[in-house]
Amino acid sequence: MKQFLLKIAGYGLVSFLILNGIAFLCLYFLGNSNFYKPQFVKNGVFEKEFDYVVLGSSTGLTTLDTKLMDSITGKKGLNISMDDSALSSHYLMLRHFYALNRKTKCLVLAITPWDMAVTNPTLNVNDYRFLPYVNEEYVYEYYKSLEQTSFKVLTLSRYVPIIGMTYYNTELFYPSLLAALHPEKRNRFDDAGNYSYPNFGKPKKSENKIMELELKNPYYKKIKQLCIDHKIQLILYQSPIFKTSVVTVDNQYQKIINHSQLFQESIMFYDNLHVNDKGRKICSEKFADELGKECYVNIRSNANKYNGYSK
Amino acid sequence: MLFNSLEFLIFLPIIFAIYWLANKRSLQLQNGLLLVGSYCFYAFWDWRFLFLLMFSTGLDYFTGVKMYESENNNNKKFWFWLSIIINLGFLGIFKYYNFFVESFSAALSDLGFRTNFWGLQVILPVGISFYTFHGLSYVIDIYKNRIIPEKNIITYSLFVSYFPLLVAGPIERATHLLPQIKKQRKFNHSLAIQGVKQIIWGLFKKVVIADNCAFFVNQLFKNTDGYSAPELWMGMVFFAFEIYGDFSGYSDIALGTSKLFGIELLRNFNFPYFAKDIADFWRRWHISLSSWFRDYLYIPLGGSQGGKGMRVRNTFIIFLVSGFWHGANWTFIVWGSIHALLFLPLLISDKNRSSLGNTNYSMKDIPKILFTFLCVCLAWVFFRADNLIEAIHYITGMFSSEHPSLHFFYKNAKYGLLTVLCLISILFLIVVEWNNVKKSNYEIQLPKAIVFILLFMICFMGAYKNQLSFIYFQF
Numbered sequence: 001m002k003q004f005l006l007k008i009a010g011y012g013l014v015s016f017l018i019l020n021g022i023a024f025l026c027l028y029f030l031g032n033s034n035f036y037k038p039q040f041v042k043n044g045v046f047e048k049e050f051d052y053v054v055l056g057s058s059t060g061l062t063t064l065d066t067k068l069m070d071s072i073t074g075k076k077g078l079n080i081s082m083d084d085s086a087l088s089s090h091y092l093m094l095r096h097f098y099a100l101n102r103k104t105k106c107l108v109l110a111i112t113p114w115d116m117a118v119t120n121p122t123l124n125v126n127d128y129r130f131l132p133y134v135n136e137e138y139v140y141e142y143y144k145s146l147e148q149t150s151f152k153v154l155t156l157s158r159y160v161p162i163i164g165m166t167y168y169n170t171e172l173f174y175p176s177l178l179a180a181l182h183p184e185k186r187n188r189f190d191d192a193g194n195y196s197y198p199n200f201g202k203p204k205k206s207e208n209k210i211m212e213l214e215l216k217n218p219y220y221k222k223i224k225q226l227c228i229d230h231k232i233q234l235i236l237y238q239s240p241i242f243k244t245s246v247v248t249v250d251n252q253y254q255k256i257i258n259h260s261q262l263f264q265e266s267i268m269f270y271d272n273l274h275v276n277d278k279g280r281k282i283c284s285e286k287f288a289d290e291l292g293k294e295c296y297v298n299i300r301s302n303a304n305k306y307n308g309y310s311k
Numbered sequence: 312m313l314f315n316s317l318e319f320l321i322f323l324p325i326i327f328a329i330y331w332l333a334n335k336r337s338l339q340l341q342n343g344l345l346l347v348g349s350y351c352f353y354a355f356w357d358w359r360f361l362f363l364l365m366f367s368t369g370l371d372y373f374t375g376v377k378m379y380e381s382e383n384n385n386n387k388k389f390w391f392w393l394s395i396i397i398n399l400g401f402l403g404i405f406k407y408y409n410f411f412v413e414s415f416s417a418a419l420s421d422l423g424f425r426t427n428f429w430g431l432q433v434i435l436p437v438g439i440s441f442y443t444f445h446g447l448s449y450v451i452d453i454y455k456n457r458i459i460p461e462k463n464i465i466t467y468s469l470f471v472s473y474f475p476l477l478v479a480g481p482i483e484r485a486t487h488l489l490p491q492i493k494k495q496r497k498f499n500h501s502l503a504i505q506g507v508k509q510i511i512w513g514l515f516k517k518v519v520i521a522d523n524c525a526f527f528v529n530q531l532f533k534n535t536d537g538y539s540a541p542e543l544w545m546g547m548v549f550f551a552f553e554i555y556g557d558f559s560g561y562s563d564i565a566l567g568t569s570k571l572f573g574i575e576l577l578r579n580f581n582f583p584y585f586a587k588d589i590a591d592f593w594r595r596w597h598i599s600l601s602s603w604f605r606d607y608l609y610i611p612l613g614g615s616q617g618g619k620g621m622r623v624r625n626t627f628i629i630f631l632v633s634g635f636w637h638g639a640n641w642t643f644i645v646w647g648s649i650h651a652l653l654f655l656p657l658l659i660s661d662k663n664r665s666s667l668g669n670t671n672y673s674m675k676d677i678p679k680i681l682f683t684f685l686c687v688c689l690a691w692v693f694f695r696a697d698n699l700i701e702a703i704h705y706i707t708g709m710f711s712s713e714h715p716s717l718h719f720f721y722k723n724a725k726y727g728l729l730t731v732l733c734l735i736s737i738l739f740l741i742v743v744e745w746n747n748v749k750k751s752n753y754e755i756q757l758p759k760a761i762v763f764i765l766l767f768m769i770c771f772m773g774a775y776k777n778q779l780s781f782i783y784f785q786f
Contacts, residue, residue, distance in 0.1 A: 001331060001498045001500075003500055004498070004500050004503050004504065007504070008507065015763065015766050019766070019767070019770055022771075150317075151317050162770060165770070165771070166769075166770045166771070166773065166775065167775050167776065168776075169770065169771045169772065169773065169775075170725065170728055170729065170732075173771045174728055
């Protein structure tokens, strides 16, 4: 019995150390690549200061083309939106952005009505992408507070990286191999963080509907407070949704650019929620006009006027 | 509590430690602890069904003793049939009642009668088919005077409820398991090491092969429309490896776990996809069930003693009952019938035993192996489909000539990666098993390097996010 236990413990320990070593190396390579958005913000962006950044989920990622907007406004923007994320992830991304000593004058927060209505945020599908930085307190605290399962995979990965690497093996292990060979490789976004859906998609038929934007998500307040702390002008952006009009029920939003009704032609959409390349061009041009009026002008003339909390 | 869950990872070392500490004191304590552990293991699913398990155990224990004590044949028969009727009654109510009522109702509707479907909203107690068959074999063996009843209720309860085999087998026999339970177990180092290796092998089959293949199979079988013939063929092959990885993986973990406790369970699989014909396949697949049906149904029906007509009849009965045992659905009955039909030519030509005991393989066996695998795969379509219409739809789609491509398996990076993982792991399984088959190993033998590769694959190739239950739990 003793011999068996010693043997199992010995082999178990060696396997544990080797596998954790592999996981540690994988996270290291991934953390020093441009593969996912958090890594891109750290390693793939050379400028420190921006006039504006676009932050959101897939709607922010695929609706606003910062390159096009920059060419119109002459300003410098960056898209740090991440697909399959939500306000809580946006908050983490913004903290990550500032932790890396990046700065912006204006934050364009791409929102969705259903995300704003969430009262109990949970971990989002793609939050594992911050795992290479789990040793950073803001990432660790974020995982710790939002992981609701009894076995906290991401939180525990701070001490035992093989846990997260095993659970998210297809999302982390294989990309890390790619990152080790091609650290400059990006996962579906360009060098300004933008991505567009092709023109061959089609939205499903649906009835016209109206959605109210309700402010319930506690992470909205956190983002707002972070903007105040860093003197960032916060602009909310609502992208087009097929056959849907998004309306605000009160005046609690200091500034919102609402494109939900900008167009309704199905040829502009990839699916019901996302515009395609044609739709993106129209949205970006229209947004650039508004950005020039609301963000850039005011930043130059009165930097403190839109400081995130003034109505 | 799934074998591939965190709960089991905690449960197993605890019960292992307590069990071997108790070993020094007494056999009764050791068995008692194992029984309590087994009940905890079962209660983790649904504690309410624990009472059903206890009742079934008590019934068979009691009727076994009564049969043995009966002074005349009528009394013996009474207790025997009481046990059979109640056991099969529970199985019938929980597993088959809705099926029969629904089928009867549908038949009446077809004849123009209006019927009200009196369905029951019941959950199928996990493992009921397995522990019922445990109990039945015990009762039948006593009735046939093959064994004498077990007097100790704890020993008997452990025979029925021993946690590694409780929910999905292997279906044990009193003659094999009870003597091991009644004997003081001493820790066997090499058996325990073999057990750990077998657990790792089983985990690999489950989380790497079965759960990754399931990702594609579930989509293909959910809606066959829109998939090309090559995609459906590949889906069928993936399901063959999914079900094998899932069920034999479970059996490996069960057998390996049991070895840690010094108890050897019946072998359930013997590299079935290397079978040279259907008869050979059934000597290698779910062996404990096949042999159960052989001993308690086929032989009592006359077995191979009568003429060919009787053998054909008995074979069909066995396969139909075997199909029905798997679930209350026509798909399982058709699956059993297909196997019976595939078995028939071998039976008629007296070649059903031609591969028996023949463990040598040569190049000329490869076409036979591939043909048998193809037949088994086609039958699996009926096993997997939700209903007969979908199964036929799937098979029809496999022979469609429209837009042949395998695009579904690489439509984006994730799908492409998972396809590669499935293919690599299946190839690895075939190579490892082939090496064992060629050496005529009774059980899988894994060198240290292979064990480490398996650990690596379990970590970096396993599917964990949508943890799937074992398929055979539903039976």
